[in-house]
Amino acid sequence: MLSFACAIEPLRLANRMSGQPLYDWTLTSETGAPVACSNGVAFAVDSDLPVLGRDDVALVCGGIDVQAATTKPLLNWLRREARRGLTIGGLCTGAYVLARAGLLDGKRATIHWENQDGFEEDFTDVALTHSVFVIDGNRLSTAGGTSSIDLMLKLIADDYGDDLANAVADQLIYSSIRTDGDSQRLSIPTRIGVRHPKLGQVIRQMESNLEDPISPAQLAQEAGMSTRQLERLFRRYLKRSPKRHYMELRLSKARNLLMQTDMSVINVALACGFASPSHFSKCYRAQYGTTPYRERGTQGAAPTAEAARPE
Structure with missing residues (x-):
């Protein structure tokens, strides 16, 4: 839930601080049914897996036991959208789903430190890092938790400038913005x-x-x-x-x-x-x-x- 909320809120605040609808978002699930987090909180979604627009960004948010949630329909959808050239990312263990779909082969990526041992064994063609987030071409990944904020602030800065990204960080009371060069674990x-x-x-x-x-x-x-x-x-x-x-x-x-x-x-x-x-x-x-x-x-x-x- 934290990774998910930390991805949505910077976009909402970017709209608010700019006074313009810079971003919109759609929540989807495989079947269109509500989605429950590991803490039991459920979210209604807008649709099942859609055909996205060419300029859209698809973000897969994963949590505990992501292997069981990585289904064939989901993998097929990701591969289809990837063939159309979309930017696709994984939040927290969502990077596992992208790797299973073959979308991270030859790419740099990150995943929550607790999942790194298994990821390295399963996906030898992915250059796994210990970074807070990674942007490699049109593939995005985060380490989980609050790292979604850092990724979104980077995207906002790239799209609309540092001033807006810093204003969003201030609203979040997020005083130490991390880059893709920062490690996810404590020293x-x-x-x-x-x-x-x-x-x-x-x-x-x-x-x-x-x-x-x-x-x-x-x-x-x-x-x-x-x-x-x-x-x-x-x-x-x-x-x-x-x-x-x-x-x-x-x-x-x-x-x-x-x-x-x-x-x-x-x-x-x-x-x-x-x-x-x-x-x-x-x-x-x-x-x-x-x-x-x-x-x-x-x-x-x-x-x-x-x-x-x-x-």
Whole structure:
């Protein structure tokens, strides 16, 4: 709902601040039926999937369990509109739908950080970034949440100038406009609540090497300390060992892959640095209280897709 509202409101405010109907939008769903967000709020829509005008922009807004909502009629509609040269974008997990339709092949794109592990495994022809939003030709994508605001402010600025975009941002009380060069996640020091350069360096190394884990000795060497110093550093600031922290990062990625892809449990284990499926299953159960095989039955309800179009 947040991604959706943050896409619509800047357009409404652009009309209000300019005193002109610069943009209009139509809400659509696959069947024309109302659309419910994951928080239970439902929206009436204007139509089912329409034939759009040549200058329209189609935006697909996705949420939890987007795979289940990515239907054949929706994919066919997107491919048809893409063949006609339309600009098409994905808000939050809507980028998954575009990728499934083949509309992001050879393109740069982004998606919510929680979905990036599965996206990278499924769509190797897409240049996935960690940016807040991406504009690559006539393909748009956002990371979700408030990043829809940043994308819309960029489009408004391109269409009608920075002054109008800044006026819209002021109305939204949005004081820090982000660009496509900004990362969607908080910095490592902010996330862990510790500003220690060597600790941040080691964690960054861990996060970048989940499939082929680096030994504590090598991590310590690259950070310019002994293994014992590394151990003390993690115990002091994170109340756990480097090995335990590394394991939690790998298991978190494994959980994302299990929930978001059709990869076999064995392949998920390998992608997260576990050579033995039995060891993977044992570690997973210890962390999450269930086995990898049972985890796939706990996915959330499917979202819906909507399309918005500026005039």
